Amino acid sequence: MSQAVGINFKKSSIDALIAGFMALVLFGPIVGVVLDGYGFNTEFGKVAWMIAAVAIGRFAVSSFLQTEKGIAMAFRYANNNDGVEVLPPGHKSKMVWVIPLVIVIGLLVPFIASKYILTVIILGLIYVLLGLGLNIVVGLAGLLDLGFVGFYAIGAYGLALGYENLGLGFWSMLPIAAIMAAVAGAILGFPVLRMHGDYLAIVTLGFGEIIRLVLTNWASFTHGPNGVSAPLPTFFGLEFKRRSRDGETFHEFFNIPYDSAYKYMFIYIVLFAVVWAVLFIKHRLVKMPIGRAWEALREDEIACRSLGLNHVLVKLSAFMLGASTGGLAGVFFATYQGFVNPSSFTFFESALILAIVVLGGMGSTLGVVIAAFCLTVLPEMLREFAEYRVLMFGILMVVMMIWKPRGIVRVTRTGFAARKGVVK
């Protein structure tokens, strides 16, 4: 290793040149050509700056990796074990302390945060629900579902259309939408049970698109692209409006001045409670026989069948429970927006939810929560970068996949203390 120390500047320069060229290919069309009406302006200066930054950065990294420290670091990265780990029996999770803290902070948020921040957090929580739902299907049962947004749409339109046609409010639609989405999950699940992997992904992709196209084109029922308005939740029958057509409103009842933030505060608190309930159920499910069966199905379907597990029911249960969580998220989305239309349920949403599950770590609950917040709150924070937002988002994902290919949070498995074996 004696010749390794000492920087080979020629190699670094070549690296920098290659990186600069790649940056030219990537940024040239995106940044260098700006549309202006029917024509376009070329901005060579900006592109030159970006390429220079990339090339200098690459040169610095390349040089650093040739020093002793850099070699040591690269070695550490090459050897870090990101795989699954079995916890020792009787392991006490640090979450025992973190969870109460998060609950307290979470309950304080609506009274501290501004209305804008509150809406961003609500969106984050909705994606947490979506992520948890898809995590059952993709992370635990290993069924690649690219049409998850279909269930989200069923929940959202369920609330809007249920209110319009049947007069059902938020509280009655919350469980009904979950059941509706679960039934839709079963309907989708049944014909595709014999497929796995890529074929399943394509069928589910089609399902998501079918739902969106039906919502767009069945104008007499769904009002097509014009969308439908959705009702707000009520607080024991009190509405969160400035004026109510029938009965009292929230601010009149409590004799406080009207504030449009009240409804967001209320949605936030209900959503917060629902997210915790789903987290708890999810936490129990993975330890229960059904959760084990899902994971076993992901690992080896043939072995599952040889052990007497009905793979049809195991897959269906994963689809249904995942879908019902997606339906819940849809109801919250509709009530939070006050309006739904088909453009909210495009394939991009499905891809985003899948990204949450993959980034968080397949099957990891904590990872999904963190990833959901990152992927929804981050784009909001990146608003200042305007048109580079999606680019930065993409770079972040690429970097994540290089350094943490198995997700943010390492998947752990419970350990069991040895006990006396008895057979009955």
Added chain:
Amino acid sequence: MSQENILAVENLVMHFGGIKALNDVTFDIKRGSVSALIGPNGAGKTTVFNCLTGFYKATGGKIILSAGGKETSIIKVLGEPFQVTDFFSPFAFFARLKYKMFGGSHLVNRAGLSRTFQNIRLFKEMSVVENLLVAQHMRVNRSLIAGILDTKAYRKAEEEALERVFYWLGVVDLVDSANRLAGELSYGQQRRLEIARAMCTNPEIVCLDEPAAGLNPSETEALTKMIRVLRDEHNTTVLLIEHDMGMVMDISDYIVVLDHGEVIAKGGPEDIKSNPKVVAAYLGAEEGEEVTL
């Protein structure tokens, strides 16, 4: 059909397109015996296994499993095609429809037959204990409500399942590796874990597909002892495919020899050893030499 035979295979035929993998295979397996299915490569041993365990739907013939106090036709539970007479008898129609929709190899396991695989199929990213817990899926409390609320009955069922897990880990000598990932185990340990997993489903007959493949002589010795434990202490019938003749002759009570999809000999180890047809199948007959029994 006597209670003496746990498994009766009659005129089993399996065709893959034009290839006749099995031709009229007939044999019985006695309850409480250790039986072996042997034959040269490509003789159709694994095909017989896959038919028995419900992974292939046999083209013809009958497989009757008498376990758990009743007789199960393995071909029927996989779902047979409809026949004309079904359309006149609603009862038969719905019975067939039920198996067509919800039937499958899992019903064979529930009827009391479990198996292991030639190329080990463990749940690699789950711990050793969890592998054995999954196998007890049909015996634990599966109620969603009870599980989410963590009721007493649920906890009791889980505890019993864990006790069974550690019993079987003791039998296959893996207690020290209980909290490791199944995929991290050595090859021999994985083989043993797979047998333990098959036994956790509480079968009356267990089919082992080449259990000694890739094991060293001392591990094979330990495996032989384990198979005896299964038979003597758990009244489990064992059917195995094996190429290690030393082991087969050592533990088997009954041997069925297959060649080119046909049974060429069956009987005790001594008969098989001296059977000229078997010797010819393994070593090849001299040109022109007619081998007859």
